[in-house]
Amino acid sequence: MSRTQISDFLVDEVTEHVYIRETYGKTLVELGREYPNIVVLDADLTVSTKTNLFGKEFPNRFFTMGVSEQDMMGTAAGFALSGKIPFASTFAIFATGRAWEHVRQSIVFPKLNVKIVATHAGVTVGEDGATHQALEDIALMRVLPNMTVIVPADAVETEKVIRTIVNHKGPTYVRLARAKFPTIFKKSYEFEIGKARVLREGKHVTIFAVGIMVCEALEASKILEREGISACVVNVSTVKPIDVETIVKAASSTGAVVTAEDHNIIGGLGGAIAEVLGENYPTLMKRIGMNDRFGTSGDGLQLLEYFGLKARNIVQAAHELLEFNSQKKSVVL
Amino acid sequence: MHERTKNVDILKEIARRVRIDLLKALHRAKSGHTGGSLSSVEILVSLYFSELRHNPKNPRWGDRDRFVLSKGHGVPALYSVLAHAGYFAREELMSLRKPGSRLQGHPEYDLEIGIEATTGSLGHGLSAANGMALAARMDGKDIRIYALLSDGELQEGASWEAITTSSYRKLDNLCAIVDRNRFQNDGAMKDIKDIEPVPDKWRAFGWEVETLPDGHDFPSILSAFEKARQTKGKPFVIIANTIKGKGVSIFENQGKYHGVAPTDDELKVALNELGEAA
Known part of the structure; x- marks a missing residue:
């Protein structure tokens, strides 16, 4: 061959392994500086999802919702109805499973501009075990009309995805994971x-x-x-x-x-x-x-x-x- | 902005007409929630004709107050109120629950007709209202957010997640109203799963609570809204004791009219009682 x-987008050899959720957190901080309308909500997993980075820099636009995923999704809907760009983050199993009906009724059906960025999808969650490994989230999100479902492959793509969805109007689900991902793409x-x-x-x-x-x-x-x-x-x-x-x-x-x-x-x-x-x-x-x-x-x-x-x-x-x-x-x- | 009034006679007359129109719409639709629509009428009329700053001619006005009907099944009453307030023609009420109609069986977000949020599944609306209240505070907007819940809805755990958020965030620009008619789909709440004492529970969750012995009495509803506006540092809830099916003797306190529309004969009785020829 x-x-x-x-x-041309592929690196010649994988040399880096990166937590893509950390890429998410850092990108969110950068976007926060550019977009005053971004608000971030999290359901008691801010250190794991890395939304804590946004929280440190923009405490007034950061909302800790506690262990209340359904309420988080509904509140995000309210923010979107008021012209904000809410990012709602937690583990994928809770974002898509626990809160599914709130996502469906309050966010996706009325086509609200809410970005659900969930981490800890898939078996690479690891030691926490099956209860915390979302293996159904793509199915649960893609069955919803109006929904956009994105699964980045590495840190480079994660950054591009997060930057892209800010300007994409409508409900969006981004699936991230816990483990370090090999970086396969060049910056280009x-x-x-x-x-x-x-x-x-x-x-x-x-x-x-x-x-x-x-x-x-x-x-x-x-x-x-x-x-x-x-x-x-x-x-x-x-x-x-x-x-x-x-x-x-x-x-x-x-x-x-x-x-x-x-x-x-x-x-x-x-x-x-x-x-x-x-x-x-x-x-x-x-x-x-x-x-x-x-x-x-x-x-x-x-x-x-x-x-x-x-x-x-x-x-x-x-x-x-x-x-x-x-x-x-x-x-x- | 829409003209507002505190004239009780005018409000009562509007309520009478709102009842007539919502019953005609339900009858035409041949399905829908009669009891819980009738119990909310005075609350909704008070909101749209006395309390809310809104403009039916400019439904996207950025500085309008917001209303979320968390008990979405009661939407025939809201549609009727919105039509009477001038959001759309009263004739459109007859399209209730028809394919493609803007007046769906449960409310769907559509600012053109004054619907601020999609609801119908219970336990959702207060969260959305919280988001609106937080956004308004962030933007330094002097607007108020209102949400109407049912008492049956308080059986949803998610309601209490939202109730906790409102008080933790000290949302004093938010006013919740509970239409406490004491019935749910399957019958009287005390026979299904009692959630009393409702006022104590809200108080324990950090809210300022005002209980209205008669949730159909305009002066007390209006003065409760006044109190809500003056309360600072915490959210305010009005627990309005209402009568399911209020205004039509054959529907009042009859659990079976929770989710059924009036028959031909029942509509005749209702219209007669409401002073309208069938």
């Missing part, structure tokens, strides 16, 4: 809401990924390349509105699809891609993710290993697809 088929990376990015062209299999799994997908593509298999890798950071055109094009260029996410394979990225392809370009696919199960305690990154969310699991899925496709062809012949 020639170098020209690899996106461009994020656009609704645009999936092809990070690598390929001929044999297409891997759609979100979040920390984009790095695993890239890793998988390198392993496959050594085996003579050319893999296309797409970062679908906007899960909603989903980029149908890019997805169909990428799938049709190979005829085999693997999805990769730190989320239940039901209703998340895998579900979203299956919906797009089922209606536009039926393609054999395998979904790598949490296979309809809850998580467990353990080291966050090791849990990716434990649950089969690593590059080699993507490689394995690609092999299975290619084998199936070749058998299918031989039957036809």
Whole structure:
């Protein structure tokens, strides 16, 4: 594979690992200086979500809501109704699970300009265990009409996402995680809401990924390349509105699809891609993710290993697809 | 700004007409919440014709006072009041609960018709009102925020999250009203899950509390609003003892009219009692 088929946005080699929630907190402070209308609400997790950084600099625009996620979402709605740009943060399980109906009724149905930026999504939460590992949040948020759902893949994309959504009018959910994410993008990376990015062209299999799994997908593509298999890798950071055109094009260029996410394979990225392809370009696919199960305690990154969310699991899925496709062809012949 | 009055005779006459129109609308819709609409009429008329600074001709006026109907199921009464105040034509009330109508079964945010927030699921409205009150304070705006809750709604845990926020944040630009008609969907609250003593609970949560023995008496509603405006350093709640189905004898204190519309015969009785030929 020639170098020209690899996106210029990718770093040559991963050297940095960054807490993307810290990137969120720092970006929020910078935006706070530019936008006096930003207010930030948090439900007793300010140190973990890093909204405390905003709170230190802008105490009058920072609202600790206590352990009251439903009230936080409703209050954020009230701020938005008064022309503010509220950012509401807590862990993903509480933002999307505990407060779901408040998000639906008070924020998303009336299309209010509330930014829900949740951290600690997925199994990389680690030791806190299954109760705190949101594996359903993408599904819960993308099922809502009017909602925009974004899952950044690294710190660079996180900063671009947070800066972009400030100027995007309407309800938005951003999914962040607890663990350090490898930085895969150069500073020149461009994020656009609704645009999936092809990070690598390929001929044999297409891997759609979100979040920390984009790095695993890239890793998988390198392993496959050594085996003579050319893999296309797409970062679908906007899960909603989903980029149908890019997805169909990428799938049709190979005829085999693997999805990769730190989320239940039901209703998340895998579900979203299956919906797009089922209606536009039926393609054999395998979904790598949490296979309809809850998580467990353990080291966050090791849990990716434990649950089969690593590059080699993507490689394995690609092999299975290619084998199936070749058998299918031989039957036809 | 909308002209305001403290003339009780005028307010009573408006309330009578508001009742007539909301009952006609419910009857036409063949569904909706009759009892809890009728119990709120005097509170809503007091707000829109005496208390709120608002302008039906300029519903987006930035310095208007805000009203959130947290008990969203009572919206037929609010629609009727808004129509009488001039937000839209009274004829539109007949589109209640129809597909595509601006007057949906529960209120949907639409400033053009004077609806400040989407409600209907209980336990949501006071949080939104808190957000509005905090924003107004941040902006140094001398405006007031009002929220009308039902007593049944106080069974929602989220209500108490919001009640706590209002007092912790010392939102003295906020006034809540509880339409305490003592009924909920399934019957009398004391038979379902009693939440008394309501005034003591609000007081314990840090609010200034005014209990009205008769939540249909205009002078006492108006003087409670006056007290609310003068109270500093804490939010103010008016616990208004009301009668579910107020104004029509066959509906009064009848739990079964919580969520049903008047039949043809019932509408005739109602209109007759309200002095309107059917």
